[in-house]
Amino acid sequence: MGKVLKKEDLNKFLYKIKSSQELIAPVTTDCTRFENVKFISQINLEKIPDFSPKKYLIPAMEDVSFFPESKFNLLQFLKRQKNKVIFGIRLCDINAIHILDKKLLGKDPLYTQRREKITIIGLQCSKEIEKNCFCASFSLKNHADLFFHDIKEEYYIEVKTEKGMKLVSRLKDYDYEADKIYTKKRLENKDLEKEFDNKAWEDAAKKCISCGVCTNICPTCHCFNTEDMTDVDAKKGKRVRFLTSCHYKDFWKNNDDSLIDLKKEDMLKHRIYHKLHYFKKKYGIEMCTGCGRCITNCPAGIDFVKIINSMK
Amino acid sequence: MAEYTEFKINDVRKNGKHENLISVKYKGIVFPGQYFIAWVAGFGDITLPVAFYSDGTLGFSVSIKREASRKLFELRIKETIFLRGPYGHGFPMNNLKHKNLVMISENDLFSPIFAVIKFIELNKKEYKKARVILIQGEDESDAFLDLLKSIDGKKEIEVIKLKNISELKENILINDDKDSAEYLLSFKSTRLKEIVLFLKERGISEKQILIYLNRKIICGTGVCGACAVFGVHACIDGPVFRADKIERFFR
Numbered sequence: 055m056g057k058v059l060k061k062e063d064l065n066k067f068l069y070k071i072k073s074s075q076e077l078i079a080p081v082t083t084d085c086t087r088f089e090n091v092k093f094i095s096q097i098n099l100e101k102i103p104d105f106s107p108k109k110y111l112i113p114a115m116e117d118v119s120f121f122p123e124s125k126f127n128l129l130q131f132l133k134r135q136k137n138k139v140i141f142g143i144r145l146c147d148i149n150a151i152h153i154l155d156k157k158l159l160g161k162d163p164l165y166t167q168r169r170e171k172i173t174i175i176g177l178q179c180s181k182e183i184e185k186n187c188f189c190a191s192f193s194l195k196n197h198a199d200l201f202f203h204d205i206k207e208e209y210y211i212e213v214k215t216e217k218g219m220k221l222v223s224r225l226k227d228y229d230y231e232a233d234k235i236y237t238k239k240r241l242e243n244k245d246l247e248k249e250f251d252n253k254a255w256e257d258a259a260k261k262c263i264s265c266g267v268c269t270n271i272c273p274t275c276h277c278f279n280t281e282d283m284t285d286v287d288a289k290k291g292k293r294v295r296f297l298t299s300c301h302y303k304d305f306w307k308n309n310d311d312s313l314i315d316l317k318k319e320d321m322l323k324h325r326i327y328h329k330l331h332y333f334k335k336k337y338g339i340e341m342c343t344g345c346g347r348c349i350t351n352c353p354a355g356i357d358f359v360k361i362i363n364s365m366k
Numbered sequence: 367m368a369e370y371t372e373f374k375i376n377d378v379r380k381n382g383k384h385e386n387l388i389s390v391k392y393k394g395i396v397f398p399g400q401y402f403i404a405w406v407a408g409f410g411d412i413t414l415p416v417a418f419y420s421d422g423t424l425g426f427s428v429s430i431k432r433e434a435s436r437k438l439f440e441l442r443i444k445e446t447i448f449l450r451g452p453y454g455h456g457f458p459m460n461n462l463k464h465k466n467l468v469m470i471s472e473n474d475l476f477s478p479i480f481a482v483i484k485f486i487e488l489n490k491k492e493y494k495k496a497r498v499i500l501i502q503g504e505d506e507s508d509a510f511l512d513l514l515k516s517i518d519g520k521k522e523i524e525v526i527k528l529k530n531i532s533e534l535k536e537n538i539l540i541n542d543d544k545d546s547a548e549y550l551l552s553f554k555s556t557r558l559k560e561i562v563l564f565l566k567e568r569g570i571s572e573k574q575i576l577i578y579l580n581r582k583i584i585c586g587t588g589v590c591g592a593c594a595v596f597g598v599h600a601c602i603d604g605p606v607f608r609a610d611k612i613e614r615f616f617r
Contacts, residue, residue, distance in 0.1 A: 121407045121408075122407060157589070158589060161587060161588070161589050162589045250614070276591060277590060277591035277592050277594070278584070278590045278591070278592065279584055279590070279592055280410070280411065280584055280585075280590075281410060282406075282407065282408050282409055282410045284408040288408060291407065291408050295590075298592060300594070305592065306595075307582040308554065308555055308580050308581055308582055309413045309580045309581065309582050309583065310431055310474065310475075310554065310580065311431065311432060311582075312554055312555070312556065314555045314556075314581075314595065315555065315556055324594070324595070324596070327596075327597065328594065328597070331597070332594075332597035335597070
């Protein structure tokens with residue numbers, strides 16, 4: 055049993071949320087991305103966002119501590135964090151957050167404190183989805199607090215958690231059997247362990263320019279590095295942490311700053327195997343949710359779904 | 367990303383021109399092959415493999431490689447160092463008991479091997495013969511060799527010095543106990559392949575080879591992902607690995 059909301063009442067519903075906490079939703083400017091909503095009318099639910107809401111959980115760069123004053127009080131920055139509702143997240147990005155939870159929740163204090171303040175309101179994709187989406191290849195589950203389905207004049211709302219129920223408790227009860235998402239593109243189930251030395255990897259890697267777009271745009275890629283930055287007098291400074299990419303040479307440094315001797319092919323394989331094989335071995339689920347953004351945005355046109363599907 | 371603890375430097379011993387052995391007082395359980403992360407304000411973190419731990423004294427070898435390590439190198443007695451750790455899985459010292467050990471290392475990365483030797487020195491009865499092969503370039507200092515000379519239990523610990531990895535010969539292997547001897551390696555990743563192949567060609571199984579993987583480590587807790595390589599995280603799954611766990615490294 056869920057709830058129902060008339061489409062004409064959506065703005066009122068969102069405005070109520072916005073009056074008590076930050077509302078993050080897809081906004082279209084030069085592209086469609088999740089932004090802190092200033093006016094409800096900015097929200098665009100028609101297009102699948104070009105970026106995931108990863109930045110609200112793991113910013114591309116953030117201050118971790120100031121020194122010498124703080125002596126590394128990691129949490130000093132988090133006191134200012136407000137409760138946030140992220141609205142309009144598609145199933146792929148919801149599962150991406152679930153994957154990040156598995157890896158980081160309770161282990162990374164910065165992530166944990168942000169995550170605990172976030173409520174997720176999902177939105178079912180319509181039948182017309184992006185050509186590179188392949189989420190139906192994975193058994194994605196609904197980990198949202200609330201999940202909206204567009205049913206003509208109304209939204210059917212699946213209530214998944216207590217946190218979600220608090221937002222919709224006054225709405226009418228409703229029952230609805232939601233359709234599953236169909237994607238034309240599918241990742242075939244291959245035994246990747248056996249395909250490690252497949253020549254297809256080498257051929258694809260020749261095109262890679264190591265720009266790191268795939269990892270930056272990926273909703274689950276979260277590898278980071280840290281660096282100390284000092285003031286001009288070198289007496290004060292701050293530590294920052296920033297997202298990095300396994301496609302950058304710097305990622306493969308040894309402790310003595312020498313580099314592990316890897317080919318581009320190894321870097322590409324590292325990313326794909328981490329997503330589809332290593333993570334699954336450790337946590338029981340793939341680290342990819344089939345959003346297809348890495349394929350859409352790769353300037354070299356590398357499509358790992360095609361690569362894997364072509365392996366015989 | 368854990369908090370750092372402030373320690374006072376207890377002792378600084380010169381170990382060659384560009385290397386110092388620094389020690390701090392530490393209470394806890396530390397195994398050879400584990401590491402700490404030192405913070406040098408304004409310069410970043412440095413991963414320090416444990417060089418020895420006995421009687422509540424924890425030692426690290428600090429050599430000048432870049433600015434951050436120069437700052438550590440310049441530390442003197444009673445000055446402060448910020449550390450977090452210990453992290454990672456060290457050498458499985460319990461599994462190495464009553465086995466012949468061959469330890470092969472290059473001078474630069476000798477710390478984790480030195481920690482094993484110091485551990486054996488303290489627990490002599492439980493370990494068999496240990497052969498230490500130190501690969502030392504011509505311009506590198508004899509500091510570790512000098513330290514090894516001072517180790518009590520010289521009969522059990524035999525030290526061989528080689529100038530180059532190409533000088534490794536059959537006779538460095540322990541032939542009387544070839545199938546159960548354990549081979550402990552600490553090398554730069556660029557040389558690891560060469561040395562593992564050398565051992566494999568002589569019938570040593572990957573399961574007999576333990577490797578200290580000198581990967582750059584950022585968080586030490588498996589969170590940042592920056593030390594991942596072929597499905598393992600050097601920080602929490604290692605930095606000591608059985609060669610068969612990271613066999614893709616040697617292809």
